[in-house]
Amino acid sequence: MTSTAPADLVIRGGIVARPRQQAVASDICIRDGRISAILEPGAPVDAKEVLDATGLTILPGVVDGHTHLGAGNGLEEYSTETGAAALGGVTTMFNILATGGAYGDMLAEHLESASAQSRIDFGFHLTLMTPEHLAELPALRERYDVGVYKYFMHFRGDEGKYLGVEGTDDGKMYQIFGDVSELDDLLFVHAENPEVVSYLRDGLQRAGRDDLAAWDDARPPYVEAEAVRRVAYLANELGTRVYLVHISSRESLEEIRTARGQFPDLDMSVETCPHYLTHTVDYSEGIVGKVNPPLRRADQVEPIWEAIADGTVDTVASDHVSRKRATKDGSIWSASAGFPGSPTILPVLLTHGHLERGIPLGRIAELTSARPAELLGLERKGDISVGFDADLTLVDLENERVADPEWLGTNSDYSIYAEQPLRGWARHTFVRGEHVVKDHELIAAPGTGRYVRGKDKA
Numbered sequence: 001m002t003s004t005a006p007a008d009l010v011i012r013g014g015i016v017a018r019p020r021q022q023a024v025a026s027d028i029c030i031r032d033g034r035i036s037a038i039l040e041p042g043a044p045v046d047a048k049e050v051l052d053a054t055g056l057t058i059l060p061g062v063v064d065g066h067t068h069l070g071a072g073n074g075l076e077e078y079s080t081e082t083g084a085a086a087l088g089g090v091t092t093m094f095n096i097l098a099t100g101g102a103y104g105d106m107l108a109e110h111l112e113s114a115s116a117q118s119r120i121d122f123g124f125h126l127t128l129m130t131p132e133h134l135a136e137l138p139a140l141r142e143r144y145d146v147g148v149y150k151y152f153m154h155f156r157g158d159e160g161k162y163l164g165v166e167g168t169d170d171g172k173m174y175q176i177f178g179d180v181s182e183l184d185d186l187l188f189v190h191a192e193n194p195e196v197v198s199y200l201r202d203g204l205q206r207a208g209r210d211d212l213a214a215w216d217d218a219r220p221p222y223v224e225a226e227a228v229r230r231v232a233y234l235a236n237e238l239g240t241r242v243y244l245v246h247i248s249s250r251e252s253l254e255e256i257r258t259a260r261g262q263f264p265d266l267d268m269s270v271e272t273c274p275h276y277l278t279h280t281v282d283y284s285e286g287i288v289g290k291v292n293p294p295l296r297r298a299d300q301v302e303p304i305w306e307a308i309a310d311g312t313v314d315t316v317a318s319d320h321v322s323r324k325r326a327t328k329d330g331s332i333w334s335a336s337a338g339f340p341g342s343p344t345i346l347p348v349l350l351t352h353g354h355l356e357r358g359i360p361l362g363r364i365a366e367l368t369s370a371r372p373a374e375l376l377g378l379e380r381k382g383d384i385s386v387g388f389d390a391d392l393t394l395v396d397l398e399n400e401r402v403a404d405p406e407w408l409g410t411n412s413d414y415s416i417y418a419e420q421p422l423r424g425w426a427r428h429t430f431v432r433g434e435h436v437v438k439d440h441e442l443i444a445a446p447g448t449g450r451y452v453r454g455k456d457k458a
Contacts, residue, residue, distance in 0.1 A: 190246070219292070
């Protein structure tokens with residue numbers, strides 16, 4: 001300890017899983033919201049409170065960099081969805097905002113609401129689709145320290161109106177890539193070829209197809225892979241730092257590996273989502289599984305796990321959307337896309353990655369905490385290290401439960417994991433040393449979370 005003052009809390013008896021390291025038994029001291037010491041088990045320490053973590057594994061809190069809060073129930077989701085995420089060990093969540101208009105008032109409104117309601121730390125990314133958005137960036141960066149944006153390749157015309165997203169073309173894409181490059185900021189990219197999707201979709205509808213597999217056939221892996229290749233080429237030419245969201249196919253992963261080998265200076269990171277690791281077009285609930293990009297055929301699952309194991313994939317995030325199940329009613333062509341997923345990131349990776357496939361805990365901590373924190377500029381998050389925020393999740397790898405929406409408290413009244421038992425749920429979650437989840441129950445009040453600005457200001 002670097003001070004004679006007692007620690008606020010010491011966590012004893014747990015197995016600590018730091019990113020990129022082997023898990024070891026350690027005691028963790030917390031003072032003033034940060035980790036103040038990491039000690040040998042049982043080392044003497046003066047502390048105001050002691051938590052016995054015997055039998056538990058301690059990981060850095062999950063940083064979920066990709067969510068769409070507000071899509072189902074507006075600003076109230078800053079309370080419900082952050083609380084649910086905490087029950088899964090998430091300690092920081094970023095919401096992607098989208099509007100066809102200006103962002104100034106929207107950001108102010110979301111910041112006020114999230115500050116009053118969030119149970120965990122939070123931040124924002126902005127969707128860039130118009131020249132007006134680009135013109136706003138200097139003022140928004142100055143006021144809010146935003147530095148991460150999203151670009152949708154797959155919307156043409158008014159297809160993105162339901163998200164407040166204007167259609168795009170390759171000229172706009174070139175401009176957005178160039179402007180973000182000049183700022184040296186990070187651009188999330190949803191990579192799909194919309195013209196090919198439109199052609200395939202029209203043919204499938206004429207043929208009378210109306211099933212989950214038809215959604216995959218309308219947006220097949222090569223539609224994603226071709227777009228990935230275009231992103232890589234343009235990003236390399238313009239020097240844009242890009243982050244490919246929700247990569248879902250073997251073909252795209254092959255293009256990513258090829259591009260990284262061909263373009264040594266390419267700065268391209270890769271995200272996938274838990275549902276591509278566990279669900280396929282054969283999902284028993286059918287249209288409920290509609291998402292963009294689609295759930296794939298069964299032969300696409302293992303290549304993504306292999307890319308997680310070999311380092312091709314940098315992060316795992318949720319793409320969380322918390323609409324009601326009723327929005328899935330109707331045909332595959334009219335049902336809403338997306339589903340809740342933030343609370344199940346860590347349980348999916350611990351159950352199917354660590355326990356079933358032997359992926360080391362240190363690699364899982366890298367995927368869910370360290371690497372997203374690095375990419376998003378959060379210098380005090382993502383690791384269990386002295387001086388870092390005490391964002392911790394303590395999990396029992398033997399405890400098994402399903403993602404019960406009533407227990408989670410999300411706006412959604414369903415989960416694609418409601419019938420799939422998972423292990424590795426958070427028994428305890430701490431955000432900057434504050435006890436947010438205790439014995440699997442949410443105890444944090446609304447407003448516990450703080451705005452994280454990134455760029456060394458976490």
